[in-house]
Amino acid sequence: MTRNAAAQFRFPAGLSVDGVDPGTNVIVGGPSGRGAREVALRLAMAGGEDEGVVLLSADVGGRSLLDRAEDVTGGFDRARVGVVDCSGIEDDQQRFDEHGRTIDDPGDLLGIQMEFSVLYETLVERGLDRVRVGVFSVSSLLAHADLRAVSRFVHMLTGRVIATGDLGVFVVDEAMQDDRTVDAIERFCDGAIDVRDGTDGTFEARVRGLGVEPYGGDEAEGGHGVEAGSEHGAGDEAWRPVSTVERDQQRRRP
Amino acid sequence: MSETIVLYVGSDGSDGPPPGDHLLSDADGQVLRRETVAAAKATLTDRSVDCLVTAYDLPDGTGTELIGHVREVDPDTGCILCSDASRDRIDTEADAGTTHVAEFVRTDSPGAATRVAQLVDTTADRRSQTAYPLPQNEDERLAALERHDFDSERFLSAVRRLTDVAAAHFDVAQSSVNLVTERTQEFLACHGESWDATTREQSICTFTILEDGVTVVEDIREDPRFADTEFLEELGIRFYAGASITTDDGLPLGTVCVYDDEPRAFSDDDEAFLELLAAAAADWLAILGELSEEQPESRDPRKDTDGGRGGR
Numbered sequence: 001m002t003r004n005a006a007a008q009f010r011f012p013a014g015l016s017v018d019g020v021d022p023g024t025n026v027i028v029g030g031p032s033g034r035g036a037r038e039v040a041l042r043l044a045m046a047g048g049e050d051e052g053v054v055l056l057s058a059d060v061g062g063r064s065l066l067d068r069a070e071d072v073t074g075g076f077d078r079a080r081v082g083v084v085d086c087s088g089i090e091d092d093q094q095r096f097d098e099h100g101r102t103i104d105d106p107g108d109l110l111g112i113q114m115e116f117s118v119l120y121e122t123l124v125e126r127g128l129d130r131v132r133v134g135v136f137s138v139s140s141l142l143a144h145a146d147l148r149a150v151s152r153f154v155h156m157l158t159g160r161v162i163a164t165g166d167l168g169v170f171v172v173d174e175a176m177q178d179d180r181t182v183d184a185i186e187r188f189c190d191g192a193i194d195v196r197d198g199t200d201g202t203f204e205a206r207v208r209g210l211g212v213e214p215y216g217g218d219e220a221e222g223g224h225g226v227e228a229g230s231e232h233g234a235g236d237e238a239w240r241p242v243s244t245v246e247r248d249q250q251r252r253r254p
Numbered sequence: 255m256s257e258t259i260v261l262y263v264g265s266d267g268s269d270g271p272p273p274g275d276h277l278l279s280d281a282d283g284q285v286l287r288r289e290t291v292a293a294a295k296a297t298l299t300d301r302s303v304d305c306l307v308t309a310y311d312l313p314d315g316t317g318t319e320l321i322g323h324v325r326e327v328d329p330d331t332g333c334i335l336c337s338d339a340s341r342d343r344i345d346t347e348a349d350a351g352t353t354h355v356a357e358f359v360r361t362d363s364p365g366a367a368t369r370v371a372q373l374v375d376t377t378a379d380r381r382s383q384t385a386y387p388l389p390q391n392e393d394e395r396l397a398a399l400e401r402h403d404f405d406s407e408r409f410l411s412a413v414r415r416l417t418d419v420a421a422a423h424f425d426v427a428q429s430s431v432n433l434v435t436e437r438t439q440e441f442l443a444c445h446g447e448s449w450d451a452t453t454r455e456q457s458i459c460t461f462t463i464l465e466d467g468v469t470v471v472e473d474i475r476e477d478p479r480f481a482d483t484e485f486l487e488e489l490g491i492r493f494y495a496g497a498s499i500t501t502d503d504g505l506p507l508g509t510v511c512v513y514d515d516e517p518r519a520f521s522d523d524d525e526a527f528l529e530l531l532a533a534a535a536a537d538w539l540a541i542l543g544e545l546s547e548e549q550p551e552s553r554d555p556r557k558d559t560d561g562g563r564g565g566r
Contacts, residue, residue, distance in 0.1 A: 108353075109353055109354070110318070110354040110355060110356055110358070111341055113355070113357065114344070114358040114360075117357070117358045117359060118363075121360060125365075146482060148482075149355055151385045151386060152355040152383055152384065152385040153355045155383060155384060156355060156357060156383050159377060159382025160373065160376070162376055162380065162382075163372045163375065180477060180479055184386070184479055188387055
C-alpha cells in the first residue's frame, strides 16, 4: 500500500496554522477544558476521505464522543472512524460494534493500546492512507493511572505517530491538572494549541510551536518537543477566535 | 550512536512476533533470540537492550510477565507485545499495582511484520517508551558524555569540594554532583551519604536538564512528578534544588544539587549561588574535555560508572 506520506495534515479554519507535516503531535489544552475538547475534536475530524481517525474516549462514552464529533463536523463517514471506549462507563447504550472497542478500566493502558492497534490496522487495511489519533483526554487517563505510566503511554503514542507518519492530538484539561504535569506531557509533543473562553460562548485559540512565527520577535521552537511553559505568542494578539461558522452552517444529520 | 539491540522472545511459527530476521531495518543492528521468560530475564541481567519484542504465550510464562520484569529492571526499554490472541485471553493487568505500557501488534494482521519493524526502529532510535521527556539535543548530549573521562581524580576532587561548599552554604546535610546518562543518574560526588545510581525515571535531575536555570522542588510530596518516587522516599528527600552543568555548546551533562529532609524555600540569591557552582563544574568539564582531546584513549564514562546498566 502506498501511503500519502508527503501531504500535510490539514487544520480546521480558525487556527493560525493551515497544516502540519506527517508525524506531528499536538497537545490541546489551555484554560477552557470544554473549548480544548471541541478544538481537538475538530482537529481530529478535519481530515479528508483518505484519512482514518482513531479516538481514545476516556472522558465520556464512545458513542457520546461520536455524537459530539457529529456536532462539530456536521457529519462524517463512520467507516473511517474507530473509537476505543476506555471511559469505563457501564451503559449498554454506549456499547457499539462498528469500529468500536471497549475497555472497562481506563487505567488499563496495555489493554487500550491493544485495542487501539487493532482498530488502527483495520482502518489501514480498508485503504485509508493515514490516520489522525485523538486522545480524549490525557487528564482522564491520569485519573486512573499514575503520571509515570501515563507519561510512558503518551510518549509511546507520540513515537508511533512519528513512526507511521500520522497526526497525534492529545487533550489535556488544565483545570484537572497541576501545571507541572501539563508541562511534562506537553514536552512529548511538537506544538501546542491553547484554548480559552471567548465572548458569547465562543472560544479563542493560540498556537505555539508548529512553525508559527512567534509574537515578540523570538524564533519559533524547532525539533521535537514543544518547550513547556514557553510563551511564544503569549500576547493577546496571538489569540484568535475559533471559527464557529463551519459548525453553524452545517446541520446535524438526523 | 551504538548499534540497535533487540531482544526477541518467542519462536518462529508461534503466535508471536514475525521472524527475527525481519525485525531490524538497520543492517548493523543485532537481534538476540530467546525462547523462554527465564532465558530473556537472564539476558536482561547481563545487558541492556533497546527493544524487547515478545510473543504472549511463552513456555514458562507470558509476554506481559516479561514486560513487567523489564519495567522493574530497566524501565526505559521499549517493549512490543506481538500475538494473535484476543484481549480476553491476554492478561493486561498481570501484576496488580503495576500498570504495563507497551506497544502491541496483532500478528494475524497483513501488515504485522512491517509494523513491528517500523515500531522497533522508532522505539529504539527515539527511546519513545521512557516515562519522562528527553532533551531535544539528547543524542548530542550523550555523545558529549562519552567524550569526557569522569574518572579523573583531579576532576572528582574538584566536584567533591563543590558539594562541600554547597552543603555548607545552604546548611544542608546532603549535596551532590551528578551525571545524567542514557538510562541512569550517577552520583559523581556526594556530601553526606554516598548514594547509588538510580534510573532516570526516579531522578529529578532528568527534569532539571530540560530547563535553563535552577529547578527547585520546595516540597517533593506536593509535586505530582515526584510525589510517589520510591527512590526519593527511601532517601528521605523532601526538598530539592538542582542546576544543570552545561557544556560551552549548551549540552546539559549533569547537575549540582542540594537536598533537605524538610520542605524549604529557595531565594533568587540561592539560585544564583547554585548556578555559580554548576558553572564551576562546567569549567572543570571543559578542562577535562581539552585533556581528553589530547588523550584519544579516553574511556566511555557510562561503561565505567553505571554498573553496566546505563550504557551498553
